[in-house]
Amino acid sequence: xxxxxxxxxxxxxxxxxxxxxxxxxxxxxxxxxxxxxxxxxxxxxxxxxxxxxxxxxxxxxxxxxxxxxxxxxxxxxxxxxxxxxxxxxxxxxxxxxxxxxxxxxxxxxxxxxxxxxx
Amino acid sequence: xxxxxxxxxxxxxxxxxxxxxxxxxxxxxxxxxxxxxxxxxxxxxxxxxxxxxxxxxxxxxxxxxxxxxxxxxxxxxxxxxxxxxxxxxxxxxxxxxxxxxxxxxxxxxxxxxxxxxxxxxxxxxxxxxxxxxxxxxx
Numbered sequence: 001x002x003x004x005x006x007x008x009x010x011x012x013x014x015x016x017x018x019x020x021x022x023x024x025x026x027x028x029x030x031x032x033x034x035x036x037x038x039x040x041x042x043x044x045x046x047x048x049x050x051x052x053x054x055x056x057x058x059x060x061x062x063x064x065x066x067x068x069x070x071x072x073x074x075x076x077x078x079x080x081x082x083x084x085x086x087x088x089x090x091x092x093x094x095x096x097x098x099x100x101x102x103x104x105x106x107x108x109x110x111x112x113x114x115x116x117x118x
Numbered sequence: 119x120x121x122x123x124x125x126x127x128x129x130x131x132x133x134x135x136x137x138x139x140x141x142x143x144x145x146x147x148x149x150x151x152x153x154x155x156x157x158x159x160x161x162x163x164x165x166x167x168x169x170x171x172x173x174x175x176x177x178x179x180x181x182x183x184x185x186x187x188x189x190x191x192x193x194x195x196x197x198x199x200x201x202x203x204x205x206x207x208x209x210x211x212x213x214x215x216x217x218x219x220x221x222x223x224x225x226x227x228x229x230x231x232x233x234x235x236x237x238x239x240x241x242x243x244x245x246x247x248x249x250x251x252x253x254x255x256x
Contacts, residue, residue: 005195012196016203021211021219027142030196032230035237040189046141047182048193053143054175055197057168064165074156075169078148081130082137082170086178089138094185096139102238105140106231113224113231 007038012052019056026053028112031105042098042105047090125155134174138181143171 001009011033015026027049034045064070093101129151133144148167152158158166182188211219 008192008195009199012199013203013206015196016200016205017207017210018203018223019200020204020207022223026196026200027137027140028227029230031141032234034192036230036233041187043182043185043187044189046139047179047185047187048189048196049141050137050175050182051179051188051190051193052196052200053141054172054179055194056200057143057171057175059197059201061165061168061172064168067165069162069165070169071156071158071162071166072169074152074158075166076173077156078126078130078151078167079170079173081127082134082144082148082174083177085131085134085136086138086174087134087181088131089135090178090181090185091138092135093139099238099240101140102234106234106238108140108142109227109231109234113227116220116224116227 004038011037015052016056026056028109032109035102042101043093046093046101050086122155126151129155130170133170134178137174137178141178143175145171 015029034040133147152163
């Protein structure tokens with residue numbers, strides 16, 4: 001296993017572990033680690049994080065579906081406006097410098113940390 | 119328009135925008151919206167939110183791919199290997215006091231935020247995405 005793949009495996013394990021611990025999405029762990037540890041650009045980190053989340057969520061959704069916990073119609077109902085949102089969000093992001101994405105993500109992390117502490 | 123439907127539309131759109139901007143999955147908005155507006159229980163809402171998350175992250179990843187911001191192999195490695203981490207996290211969650219875990223994760227988030235602020239305030243690296251390259255070329 002190459003050092004790079006090993007790092008990706010560590011990122012995956014850490015992201016999964018925090019998902020198991022707190023139910024948080026992997027993005028809050030994957031995006032900063034891709035940027036800070038693998039020297040990703042901010043836009044690449046967010047794009048790659050989304051693709052990883054799609055895989056993770058699909059596996060989790062399939063597991064929940066086996067237990068009958070998934071309401072597919074309601075999931076699709078809220079997913080449709082979300083698709084419009086993500087198309088708008090990704091288009092907007094291309095007009096924002098990577099530094100602003102980093103600073104915005106840092107603000108998001110600090111708010112999340114504040115909720116955990118207080 | 120029905121207020122519950124309006125709430126679903128607003129929450130879904132906002133979660134999608136957040137996913138597109140910063141690459142997070144938006145469950146923090148999906149789950150309460152499914153509970154409040156579509157009358158699902160907490161477990162069903164968390165499970166059902168995954169359907170929306172697959173939709174939004176899948177479309178978002180395809181959009182980012184069209185912008186040249188996706189490394190599919192890396193994403194696949196992270197996605198496929200993360201369930202092992204989930205299992206480890208569940209085990210740890212049952213061994214360590216909840217408050218310690220919360221404070222530990224908060225500390226990690228502050229550390230990440232510090233690193234990102236330092237990076238955000240420094241000159242952009244040459245391998246940054248298309249927006250930064252465009253602004254640098256302008």
